[in-house]
Amino acid sequence: MRTTRIWLLLILPSSLILLGGFLLPMLGLGEESFRLFTPGRVGAVAGAPLTLNNYLELATSGFLDFVVETLRISLIATLIGLLIGFPMAWWIARRLPRAGRAIAIGFLIAMVLLSVLVRTYALELTFGSVGLLRGVLRALDIAPNGRGYIECLVAAGLLHSVLPVTALTLLGTVQNLDHRLTDAAQSLGAPAWRAHLSVTVPLCMPGLLAAFLISFTFSISAFVIPMVLGKGRVLFLSNLIYTRFSEIADYPSGAAISVVMLAIALFFVVVVSNIAARQGRKA
Amino acid sequence: MTDTVELTDVSKHYGPLVAVNRLSFTVSPGETIALLGPSGCGKTTTLRLIAGFETPDTGTLRLAGEDVARKRPYERSIGLLFQHYALFPHMSVADNIAYGLRHRGFPRQDIPRLVAEMLALVKLSDKAAQRPGQMSGGQQQRVALARALATQPKVVLLDEPLSALDAKLRQELRVELKQVLASVRATTIVVTHDQEEAMSLAERIIVMNHGAIAQQGTPDEIYSRPNSRFVAEFMGRSNWFAGRISGQSGAGGLTFATASGITLRIPAPAQPHPAEVDVCIRPERIDLAWGTEAAEAAAVAPNINQVAGRVAGAALLGADRQFLVELVGGDRIVASLPNRLRSVPAEGEPVSVCFAAEDCIVVPSGV
Amino acid sequence: MNVTRPNRRRIDDIIGWSTAAVVVLGLVFLLLPLLVTSVMAFDERSFLGPMPPPGFSLHWFVRFFSQTYFLVGLRTSLLVAIVACSISLAAGAAAALFLDRTQFWGRGVVLATFLSPLVVPPVVIGFSLLLFLAQIGVTWGLGRLVVGHVIITLPYAIRTALASLAGIDRRLEEAALNLGATEARVLWTVTLPLIRTGLISGAIFAFAVSLDDVAVSSFLTDPTTYTLPVALVSSMRATFDLTIAAASVLLIGVTVVLMFILDKAVGFDRLIGRGMFGR
Numbered sequence: 001m002r003t004t005r006i007w008l009l010l011i012l013p014s015s016l017i018l019l020g021g022f023l024l025p026m027l028g029l030g031e032e033s034f035r036l037f038t039p040g041r042v043g044a045v046a047g048a049p050l051t052l053n054n055y056l057e058l059a060t061s062g063f064l065d066f067v068v069e070t071l072r073i074s075l076i077a078t079l080i081g082l083l084i085g086f087p088m089a090w091w092i093a094r095r096l097p098r099a100g101r102a103i104a105i106g107f108l109i110a111m112v113l114l115s116v117l118v119r120t121y122a123l124e125l126t127f128g129s130v131g132l133l134r135g136v137l138r139a140l141d142i143a144p145n146g147r148g149y150i151e152c153l154v155a156a157g158l159l160h161s162v163l164p165v166t167a168l169t170l171l172g173t174v175q176n177l178d179h180r181l182t183d184a185a186q187s188l189g190a191p192a193w194r195a196h197l198s199v200t201v202p203l204c205m206p207g208l209l210a211a212f213l214i215s216f217t218f219s220i221s222a223f224v225i226p227m228v229l230g231k232g233r234v235l236f237l238s239n240l241i242y243t244r245f246s247e248i249a250d251y252p253s254g255a256a257i258s259v260v261m262l263a264i265a266l267f268f269v270v271v272v273s274n275i276a277a278r279q280g281r282k283a
Numbered sequence: 284m285t286d287t288v289e290l291t292d293v294s295k296h297y298g299p300l301v302a303v304n305r306l307s308f309t310v311s312p313g314e315t316i317a318l319l320g321p322s323g324c325g326k327t328t329t330l331r332l333i334a335g336f337e338t339p340d341t342g343t344l345r346l347a348g349e350d351v352a353r354k355r356p357y358e359r360s361i362g363l364l365f366q367h368y369a370l371f372p373h374m375s376v377a378d379n380i381a382y383g384l385r386h387r388g389f390p391r392q393d394i395p396r397l398v399a400e401m402l403a404l405v406k407l408s409d410k411a412a413q414r415p416g417q418m419s420g421g422q423q424q425r426v427a428l429a430r431a432l433a434t435q436p437k438v439v440l441l442d443e444p445l446s447a448l449d450a451k452l453r454q455e456l457r458v459e460l461k462q463v464l465a466s467v468r469a470t471t472i473v474v475t476h477d478q479e480e481a482m483s484l485a486e487r488i489i490v491m492n493h494g495a496i497a498q499q500g501t502p503d504e505i506y507s508r509p510n511s512r513f514v515a516e517f518m519g520r521s522n523w524f525a526g527r528i529s530g531q532s533g534a535g536g537l538t539f540a541t542a543s544g545i546t547l548r549i550p551a552p553a554q555p556h557p558a559e560v561d562v563c564i565r566p567e568r569i570d571l572a573w574g575t576e577a578a579e580a581a582a583v584a585p586n587i588n589q590v591a592g593r594v595a596g597a598a599l600l601g602a603d604r605q606f607l608v609e610l611v612g613g614d615r616i617v618a619s620l621p622n623r624l625r626s627v628p629a630e631g632e633p634v635s636v637c638f639a640a641e642d643c644i645v646v647p648s649g650v
Numbered sequence: 651m652n653v654t655r656p657n658r659r660r661i662d663d664i665i666g667w668s669t670a671a672v673v674v675l676g677l678v679f680l681l682l683p684l685l686v687t688s689v690m691a692f693d694e695r696s697f698l699g700p701m702p703p704p705g706f707s708l709h710w711f712v713r714f715f716s717q718t719y720f721l722v723g724l725r726t727s728l729l730v731a732i733v734a735c736s737i738s739l740a741a742g743a744a745a746a747l748f749l750d751r752t753q754f755w756g757r758g759v760v761l762a763t764f765l766s767p768l769v770v771p772p773v774v775i776g777f778s779l780l781l782f783l784a785q786i787g788v789t790w791g792l793g794r795l796v797v798g799h800v801i802i803t804l805p806y807a808i809r810t811a812l813a814s815l816a817g818i819d820r821r822l823e824e825a826a827l828n829l830g831a832t833e834a835r836v837l838w839t840v841t842l843p844l845i846r847t848g849l850i851s852g853a854i855f856a857f858a859v860s861l862d863d864v865a866v867s868s869f870l871t872d873p874t875t876y877t878l879p880v881a882l883v884s885s886m887r888a889t890f891d892l893t894i895a896a897a898s899v900l901l902i903g904v905t906v907v908l909m910f911i912l913d914k915a916v917g918f919d920r921l922i923g924r925g926m927f928g929r
Contacts, residue, residue, distance in 0.1 A: 007748055014745035014764060014804065017737075021801045022767055022775070025782035029774070032781055084676040087669045110909045111680055113858040117882050118898040122683035124886075125690060125895065135700070160683070163676060192662045221771030223865035224879075228886055238773040242868060245777060255781070258774040269769050336824055356827035363828045369821035373843045382839075383829030434830065 033255035054256035063240075063257075067264070070236045073151060073226075074219030077158035081215050082208060085166030090200070092167070093174040105171065111164035119160045120228040127153060128229070147233055154234050157225035162215040169214060173207025174200075205279050213272040217265055237261045286345075287312045287470040288333065288438055293342035294494075295328050302328040304494035305342070310438075315464060315471040317485035321517065322476060325494035330440050330474045335359050347437055357386070362436035362469070366443040368427035370415035376426050377402070377411040383434040401429040404463060421452050428460065432467055439469040445480055457483055478518050482506065490514050510554075512561050512646050521563045522616035525648065528558050536586075536640050543612030547588045548640035559648035566619035568642040571606060572635040573628040588643070590636045592616075594628050608636055684902065691895035698891055710896040720897065722874075723881035730792070730877060731860040734799035735807075739853050741800075742807025743845075747837075749808075750815040761812075768805045772865035775801055780869040791875030798866040803856035810855065814848025815841075850915040854908050861904065 033055070035048045057063075092104045127133055129144035137144050177200065185195035201208075226236040235243075237257060244254035286309040295303040303325045310316050318326040331337045332344060335356035344352045351359050362383075371379050377398050384394045402408045405425035415423055424444070431439060444460060445453045461484055464471055473484050481488050482502035489499040490513075498505060498514045509515035512523070526541035532548050539547045539562055549562055572589075595615065596607035604627060606618045618636065620627075628634050686701065691710055693703035714720055749761055767775060779798050788794060818841065826836040864879045871880055878897075886894055 007752055010744040010748040013741040014808070017741055017800055017804060018764060018767075021779065021797045022770075023763075025775075025778035026770075028782045028785060029778035084672055084679075087672045088676050091669065091673045106909060106913060109912065110905055113855070113905050113908055114684075115858075115862045115879070115898075115901045115905070117862070117864070117879050117886075117894075118684070118687070118901050121882075121886060121894050121898050122687040124890070126683040126686045156679075160680065163680060167676075191659070193665045217769055221773065221865075223771075223773050223868075224883060228883065238771060238865060241773050241777055245780070245869065251781060254777055258771075258777055261771055262774050265769055265771055334824075334828055336827070355832075356824070357830045357832055361828065363825070365821050365825055367821070369819065369825040371822060371825070371840060382826065382831070386826075386830035386832075386835060388830075430825075430829070 746811035810852030
């Protein structure tokens with residue numbers, strides 16, 4: 001039918017873009033990860049023999065430490081983001097008057113749109129080794145170039161990105177929540193904090209899971225934040241891939257890391273989505 | 284003269300669900316009919332089929348003699364007033380009304396004049412520049428009507444035209460709507476679940492149930508002589524007695540013995556009927572007699588049913604007073620008396636329930 | 651019966667106050683670095699000294715604008731963002747229209763595929779594109795950057811367009827059909843005007859994403875074609891001075907402008923719960 005053909009015409013441009021700019025490159029990446037790398041060359045030679053070496057090398061070297069470090073710092077930033085973002089969302093939705101709420105939402109959206117470069121630079125300038133709190137750090141006997149402090153800085157960078165998104169996501173959830181429910185719980189004798197624990201938090205679970213997923217996937221694939229704030233001492237998987245590309249031009253190994261990283265990201269998406277779906281079925 | 288709208292054996296399925304089942308009816312030019320029924324009876328699907336948003340699975344659908352079953356909505360000359368008006372929020376009132384004129388190919392220079400005429404018709408001439416979102420529900424309804432009528436369609440469909448308004452406004456606008464429709468002399472189909480709306484707007488009512496016609500006729504016929512319990516109940520409040528026809532009474536009537544042991548005089552139904560029937564009497568057709576009146580009423584009325592009972596409850600509804608009466612056999616019925624009596628029976632007082640044999644509605648049992 | 655338990659209320663008060671404290675802490679954490687940066691960008695000293703600056707001057711801004719390295723990056727960034735976002739928006743709106751209006755087996759899979767670049771780490775997208783484009787022989791820097799930016803902005807465009815299409819009352823389109831408009835004219839006179847705000851917010855988010863990207867662009871630049879963020883990052887790693895504070899103030903300004911457009915065109919509160927945030 002005539003209309004069907006027009007409909008297909010609508011999806012054609014996006015499909016071609018996605019195929020040529022995303023799906024085929026991803027397949028190519030997968031293929032590259034099985035090619036043998038010849039040191040000194042840029043990338044694998046076309047038709048280089050297939051090998052599992054790139055993956056085996058990851059299993060033997062200290063690669064696992066990078067995976068753990070990426071996940072650990074990301075998890076910390078995500079959880080702190082939820083811990084601050086949830087009260088923040090609740091506060092904005094329930095405690096602020098209408099005009100104040102609009103301003104708060106505007107501020108949070110601005111913080112989402114804000115360039116990640118500005119964040120990292122501002123954090124480094126404020127809290128970093130050359131930063132303005134140098135005196136404070138010295139007084140507290142904290143080495144600004146110590147590994148622990150750098151990890152904190154990277155987490156702070158992630159938190160700065162993740163907090164506004166978390167707060168906004170949860171704001172939607174809290175706004176849709178019927179606040180008469182906590183009132184009802186309180187009229188039945190529960191103190192406010194228990195009313196929230198027994199009513200608000202369970203009802204916000206889908207929102208909390210969504211916020212967790214968004215924050216966590218963002219964090220584990222962060223690139224600029226660990227690169228600048230980590231100063232080469234904290235490396236995320238993203239940075240590792242870039243190093244393989246820019247410094248030793250070992251494309252097959254970079255591709256293997258990419259595949260592993262993609263698998264990790266998808267694993268968390270699938271797991272959290274499944275939990276969310278199960279939650280949804282219960283509700 | 285060909286009928287303006289003609290449906291023949293039209294069916295529409297949604298998966299296993301039969302929305303419209305072999306439906307046939309016609310509407311004559313200039314006539315106003317109502318499709319009346321509960322939600323899910325197929326009336327909305329019928330409207331969407333006529334408007335062209337749905338295509339019938341089988342059957343033919345003619346507009347002014349032309350088969351339009353496969354035509355797109357914009358290839359049919361039909362004006363549609365949507366249930367919640369569906370006014371374009373991003374256009375002014377005047378642009379809303381002009382929309383159809385532009386797309387139906389009216390001469391560009393005529394459009395401002397036609398829009399002004401339509402605005403005058405619905406008494407909104409001063410609102411041309413407003414957005415629909417700034418208007419009250421009643422005003423929106425009038426804009427929607429003007430938009431639907433502007434292109435002078437052969438057929439006008441009104442989908443629950445007044446249901447989005449509150450009760451008071453509804454009554455006012457119903458009169459206004461009727462005047463506007465009369466002034467444009469359009470062939471009109473009103474789709475509604477509100478029997479008052481149907482009776483007041485339409486010359487003919489088609490009551491639908493389960494995707495098919497339950498009964499059609501003038502409002503009077505449908506209300507006073509429903510052919511089934513479904514139609515009788517849908518058209519208004521009703522008191523029911525179950526039982527069987529027990530014999531002849533004088534003057535061509537029948538006698539009816541209820542399951543609770545009362546004998547009523549009922550009119551002979553026009554169609555052949557089974558012995559098992561249901562008998563209905565409308566609350567407003569019932570008179571109550573009490574005190575000394577009760578004896579008098581019994582003496583003078585040969586063709587009146589009279590059943591003894593006791594007032595079990597009463598409520599004043601403004602213009603009417605409603606009484607819940609428990610009859611001797613244990614049936615409870617509702618009687619509605621106009622609120623102009625000086626004295627009324629008290630709760631618990633014995634009363635005599637009187638109603639004429641010819642007011643009884645007789646329908647086959649269980650239908 | 652109502653037993654009064656005073657310490658219950660005490661707990662409520664404590665929790666109330668600590669909630670407020672957490673909120674304030676969060677706001678300070680978000681704002682303080684930006685304030686520090688904004689103040690320092692106007693520092694009159696020619697070196698990075700401690701707060702507060704003894705005096706104010708615009709010389710860091712002058713320095714930023716006198717470095718062609720940054721200006722070339724800025725030009726490329728704007729060019730890539732505008733071209734890529736236009737492509738994403740047009741293609742995304744069309745795809746969203748298709749996905750909203752058709753029902754077919756596997757529709758969920760198709761939608762998930764279109765949105766999948768959102769869950770793939772940008773570095774992986776960049777690296778895979780680098781390999782692929784090298785393989786098929788695309789060496790044109792600007793073209794490579796545009797492809798990369800279309801891939802990361804397209805899901806945003808599709809998602810916002812889909813959310814606003816879902817918010818349309820279908821009866822408005824039926825009304826237009828009934829009034830004699832063909833499907834194409836309904837699209838043009840009713841559907842598109844009604845999703846306009848959704849498209850604008852999608853455009854703004856896509857633009858911000860494109861203007862901010864480093865991970866994808868890093869793989870696709872060449873010595874003469876690079877974006878401003880890539881230039882800023884490498885300069886940040888080389889020398890840590892206040893030129894970048896000036897650049898940061900300019901980027902904050904861009905954010906403010908985007909916010910202004912967003913508020914005028916859409917309104918902030920309408921963005922919540924309309925597909926941009928949450929699921």
